[in-house]
Amino acid sequence: MNEVRRVLRPNGFQRIVVPDLEQLCRDYILHIQLSEQSSHEQYRHDEYVAAIIEQSVRKAAFSTKYKKPLRRFIEQLVLGDARRRGETHQWMYDRINLRVLLERTGFRNITVLAYNTSNIPNWERYGLDVDTDGRQYKPGSLYIEAQK
Structure with a gap:
């Protein structure tokens, strides 16, 4: 983060896209409840564990x-x-711990956004975070921007 901040132009934005640990955990907890109601769902439960753990291993x-x-x-x-x-x-982030990291590094105007919105001028022109049909490229991601 320090290096990104160092090379970024004054008032420039950094956009970070990572798997959203908060959403992965919410999905996991919801699936526990589903699994308690349906034995069929129990056989799918490892998918929810893997969605969290596999990111690192x-x-x-x-x-x-x-x-x-x-x-x-x-x-x-x-x-x-x-x-x-x-x-x-190497680490998993949610909107809270990523915000703290950015603040500690000296970034400001930290904003959680949707995949198709940005504070970066002309963002839609770059075609990032969308597939060829304009849909979200990586569902379940956390999109956060911070300004130098």
């Missing part, structure tokens, strides 16, 4: 998940595992 890169074993092996050898590719998170 995944070894295989997500893009190799459905590839043939030989191709997966070669990609892993050349490009590295998920951690080396930057796919895993």
